[in-house]
Amino acid sequence: MTKVHFIAIGGSVMHQLAIALKLKGYQVTGSDDEIFEPALSNLEQAGILPPAMGWDDSRITADIDAVILGMHARADNPELIKARELGLKIYSFPEYIYQESLDKKRVAVGGSHGKTTTTAMIMHILQENNQVFDYLVGARLEGFPQSVNITNAPLIICEADEYPASVIEKRPKFHFLHPHIAILTGIAWDHINVFPTYEIYKEQFAIFIRQLLPEQVLIYNNADDELRNLVEAEGKHLRLIPYNAPVHNIRDGITRVYFDDAWADLQIFGEHNLMNLHAAKLVCNELGINDEAVLKAMTTFTGAAKRLELIGKNDQCVIYRDFAHAPSKVKATIEALKKQFPERKLIAVLELHTYSSLNADFMNEYTGAMDLADEAVVFFSKHALELKRLPDLSPEIIAQGFGRNDLHIFHERNQLEAFLDAQTYQQTNLLMMSSGNYDGLDVNSLKKYL
Known part of the structure; x- marks a missing residue:
């Protein structure tokens, strides 16, 4: 044994x-x-x-x-x-996943944003089409008992993270998976405690592309100029499949998506999610599943935990929570809600919780990220700063970084709660974004505003 x-x-x-x-x-x-x-x-x-x-x-x-x-x-x-x-034999997590999947077809979903959702979409489509597969994903998903599954299945779907593998193996996790089919969703600088410059961060994706073997499949976000240039420079040995936002329309808060003659009404929304869906569809096509089967499966996809996750709604208000914390994710999530509900006011709350987001030197990366929110709130806890051994953050630096003079900035949970209690929620949506927990705020308790 x-x-x-x-x-x-x-x-x-x-x-x-x-x-x-x-x-x-x-x-x-x-x-x-x-x-x-x-x-x-x-x-x-x-x-x-x-x-x-x-x-x-x-x-x-x-x-x-x-x-x-x-x-x-x-x-x-x-x-x-x-x-x-x-x-x-000592392995980091991704090194061991590779050892367990040497005889499997490997699919890896990498990129600065959208990895979890895209991986979840592929898993959902495969499951709905009775495919047998192993998986590794960074969130709790409806219909899957755990977030890692290792059996004797012939296929594995992996969320491919760029964070270091372990204390003795500092290279990014996604360098160890060696996929046959890879997705790159985009490049937006993150993890500045590990990648102190954007160039160092971008180079990790260049290495990932170079490591893919000739004629292997790379599906990439053609709308990301930085990624497209990198793929064109480093991926000449690969079978390249670009993707973009698919044809779609929005009516009464419902998004309908089209692939050629096939279409479906979705439970998810937002241009970033539609891009993720296009990438997932292309992978599933490579695995032998046609567009009609993909779209039929996607009508029942409700999303991954904390990815535009519905907390509650009524006729006047919808409350969502989202894992968004990096600037590109914050911007995309706010944009998605404004496009889906153009007539409604949007209150957007962002918790600064990661090392990068709490770092004064990184704050300018957030310029414009919350511009589309009607009321923009930034929360951070002093405790998070202490844990990460970072100096105190001044409200002036935060407001300057985001480029909004009307930004509401709180560092005490009771201040945030008082602000939310004071708002009216007629024709108004509330969006809570964080990779933390707002210093212990029970997000489900916000249903009281409904």
């Missing part, structure tokens, strides 16, 4: 891989210094929750076939040191 040990098993995708391997019949153990919900309950239910928190090098034995190293394990971790001393 294959024996696998996870160092830092409690990560959001790490624990999902651990559960997937347990379900595959592997002997799985793990450790971590702290594990939070929902990973704690998920691991306990699977029977692989570590018996005690903390690191213990006695868990590392010579008969372990693979050690999988999580992102927050440090280089001086005693279990890692012991594994190296014993000469065990």
